[in-house]
Amino acid sequence: MTTTASTRAVVTGRKSTTPLRAAGVQRREQLVSWTFLAPFLITFALFLIWPIVHGIYLSFTDQSLTGAGGGFVGFANYAEALVDPIMWQSMWNTVWFTLLSTVPLVAIALLMAALVDRGLPGQWLWRLSFFMPYLLASTVISQIWVWIFNPQIGAANNILGALGLEPIAWLQNPDTNMLSIVIATIWWTVGFNFLLYLAAMQNIPSQQYEAASLDGAGAWRRFWSITLPQLGPATVLILILQILASLKLFDQAYQMLGGVASDTTRSIVQYIYEAGFVNYRFGYSAAISYVFFAIIVIVGVAQALVTRRKKEL
Amino acid sequence: MSTATLSPTEAVTVPRARRAHRPRLPGQKPFAPLRVTAFVILALLAIGWLLPFLWAVATAFKTETDAASGDPSWVGATGITGDAFTAILSQGNVYVWAWNSLITSIAITVITVAISAGAAYAFSRLDFRGRRWLFVVIIASIVVPPQVLIIPLFYEMLAFNLVDTHGGLILPQVVAPAMVFILKKFFDAVPIELEDAARVDGAGRFRIFWSIVLPLSRPILASVAIFVFIGAWNNFLWPFLVINDTTLMTLPVGLQTVISAYGVQYAQVMAQAVLAALPLIIVFIIFQKQIVKGVATSGFGGQ
Numbered sequence: 001m002t003t004t005a006s007t008r009a010v011v012t013g014r015k016s017t018t019p020l021r022a023a024g025v026q027r028r029e030q031l032v033s034w035t036f037l038a039p040f041l042i043t044f045a046l047f048l049i050w051p052i053v054h055g056i057y058l059s060f061t062d063q064s065l066t067g068a069g070g071g072f073v074g075f076a077n078y079a080e081a082l083v084d085p086i087m088w089q090s091m092w093n094t095v096w097f098t099l100l101s102t103v104p105l106v107a108i109a110l111l112m113a114a115l116v117d118r119g120l121p122g123q124w125l126w127r128l129s130f131f132m133p134y135l136l137a138s139t140v141i142s143q144i145w146v147w148i149f150n151p152q153i154g155a156a157n158n159i160l161g162a163l164g165l166e167p168i169a170w171l172q173n174p175d176t177n178m179l180s181i182v183i184a185t186i187w188w189t190v191g192f193n194f195l196l197y198l199a200a201m202q203n204i205p206s207q208q209y210e211a212a213s214l215d216g217a218g219a220w221r222r223f224w225s226i227t228l229p230q231l232g233p234a235t236v237l238i239l240i241l242q243i244l245a246s247l248k249l250f251d252q253a254y255q256m257l258g259g260v261a262s263d264t265t266r267s268i269v270q271y272i273y274e275a276g277f278v279n280y281r282f283g284y285s286a287a288i289s290y291v292f293f294a295i296i297v298i299v300g301v302a303q304a305l306v307t308r309r310k311k312e313l
Numbered sequence: 314m315s316t317a318t319l320s321p322t323e324a325v326t327v328p329r330a331r332r333a334h335r336p337r338l339p340g341q342k343p344f345a346p347l348r349v350t351a352f353v354i355l356a357l358l359a360i361g362w363l364l365p366f367l368w369a370v371a372t373a374f375k376t377e378t379d380a381a382s383g384d385p386s387w388v389g390a391t392g393i394t395g396d397a398f399t400a401i402l403s404q405g406n407v408y409v410w411a412w413n414s415l416i417t418s419i420a421i422t423v424i425t426v427a428i429s430a431g432a433a434y435a436f437s438r439l440d441f442r443g444r445r446w447l448f449v450v451i452i453a454s455i456v457v458p459p460q461v462l463i464i465p466l467f468y469e470m471l472a473f474n475l476v477d478t479h480g481g482l483i484l485p486q487v488v489a490p491a492m493v494f495i496l497k498k499f500f501d502a503v504p505i506e507l508e509d510a511a512r513v514d515g516a517g518r519f520r521i522f523w524s525i526v527l528p529l530s531r532p533i534l535a536s537v538a539i540f541v542f543i544g545a546w547n548n549f550l551w552p553f554l555v556i557n558d559t560t561l562m563t564l565p566v567g568l569q570t571v572i573s574a575y576g577v578q579y580a581q582v583m584a585q586a587v588l589a590a591l592p593l594i595i596v597f598i599i600f601q602k603q604i605v606k607g608v609a610t611s612g613f614g615g616q
Binding site: 026029030032033034036037039040041043044046047048049050051052054055058063065111112115116118120122124125126127128129130131132133134135136137138139140142143144145147148150152153154155158187191192195196198199218219220241244247248250251255269272273276277282285286289290292293296297300 | 363
């Protein structure tokens with residue numbers, strides 16, 4: 001019993017009975033702690049903290065990839081970014097994509113999970129069909145959807161033709177190319193949200209359904225009164241994860257257009273990439289990165305405030 | 314497994330007894346109209362979700378002429394052929410890229426899990442100066458999108474001479490503060506009595522970590538590892554920036570260079586897509602339960 005108490009003291013950092021021994025133990029504990037932490041902290045400092053700090057510095061210089069420049073230019077990059085029409089267009093494209101993709105990605109995932117959770121036969125097949133696309137690399141899904149959206153031979157226009165509708169130049173037309181990317185993205189990533197919803201639903205004790213059923217509640221009634229209310233916290237979390245993921249649009253948008261910059265699909269991450277690695281303007285690219293980062297932080301803080309209020313209620 | 318060893322695991326990953334799916338309720342008929350409707354909707358959704366992939370498979374087995382004809386039938390006019398696959402596989406690069414993807418993804422997964430588990434244990438169990446604020450810094454860093462850091466990271470890789478190396482590809486991807494958070498939450502729930510008993514027997518911290526905590530944490534470690542592996546296997550932006558040498562490319566980046574070059578050969582492009590997709594689909598079919606659980610646990614940030 002006494003040994004347990006003393007080890008607990010070390011664990012929680014409380015002083016042990018003999019001061020001298022306690023000092024030695026504590027010094028050893030410090031050493032052990034830092035040994036456990038060192039590998040993570042070194043990579044954390046080198047590949048996360050240092051780039052953040054150095055990126056801020058770079059954003060105040062006219063550094064280029066070729067090594068030219070590097071002089072301090074003050075807020076010139078930020079001033080330029082704030083009046084750069086392409087920056088604002090990319091920002092709007094990113095927000096537009098987030099608005100278009102988030103609602104279906106959450107709603108379809110909820111529908112899928114609600115249906116699969118009913119315990120219908122074929123569980124294995126449902127999970128495979130809905131989640132499999134998420135396992136595919138962005139390159140693979142881009143290849144498949146570029147082909148589906150091919151205006152001459154693609155399946156999308158075949159379907160439109162069968163319905164008696166006019167063919168659309170999906171990815172080539174600036175009016176529909178973002179929509180095409182949204183459709184491909186929904187197919188690609190909805191399975192992730194589906195699994196999160198399914199996990200949340202399976203945490204609801206089945207006794208509640210049994211009790212409701214004995215009281216004569218039908219399937220709809222049980223869904224509205226038992227399932228949906230208990231999915232509140234999960235929905236908030238899925239919504240936030242989805243918004244943050246959608247704001248980072250790049251891979252599929254870039255690849256489905258074959259790397260060509262389109263004014264209607266260029267996302268903010270793509271503009272960061274273009275400024276840095278196509279136009280070689282590292283300083284300017286870093287400045288746009290931090291404008292984008294600021295937006296992510298605002299979304300993150302808003303999320304924290306909303307969830308806190310939810311908890312208070 | 315005895316209940317004693319199961320409880321800490323259950324405490325975090327499975328807060329309440331998780332059911333496989335909702336059991337049939339008393340008085341519920343197997344062919345109730347609502348049930349049938351649900352089944353039909355579900356089947357339609359599943360078909361919709363499988364179709365794009367099935368189209369890709371069907372096209373991969375056509376000749377290039379059939380694939381380019383726009384004929385929507387499942388089998389091309391000239392019948393089924395494996396030519397597209399032979400053409401892709403004879404180019405040789407696909408194997409190299411698949412191998413590169415495999416070794417870099419495994420390296421990222423192993424390093425990430427190892428260093429995150431070490432740090433998480435220190436935050437959960439050990440006492441050291443600066444523990445609280447350090448943890449706050451790490452949690453706060455979860456919000457930093459990796460895309461924001463591509464410029465300074467690339468600059469750093471230039472300085473370290475790591476551009477166009479697998480080291481440069483791997484290292485920036487091993488920092489996963491969210492995984493430290495998930496693992497710390499799990500370690501917090503492991504009963505401290507188990508460790509105390511080992512300490513009485515004279516076991517040191519490393520010994521305890523290795524032979525008590527890690528074995529107890531196998532489910533959560535697997536869950537984190539699966540999550541990290543899928544992310545690493547499919548990562549595009551960073552490998553695309555840091556690797557230029559064709560022989561060092563990962564599958565997503567390598568395939569992308571080929572579509573740009575042979576964009577018009579649809580059967581070959583689809584054969585590539587199918588080949589690249591196959592390994593993960595097979596892995597998913599075999600480890601479906603673990604993957605579903607892993608994604609659910611890590612995806613929610615351990616909540």
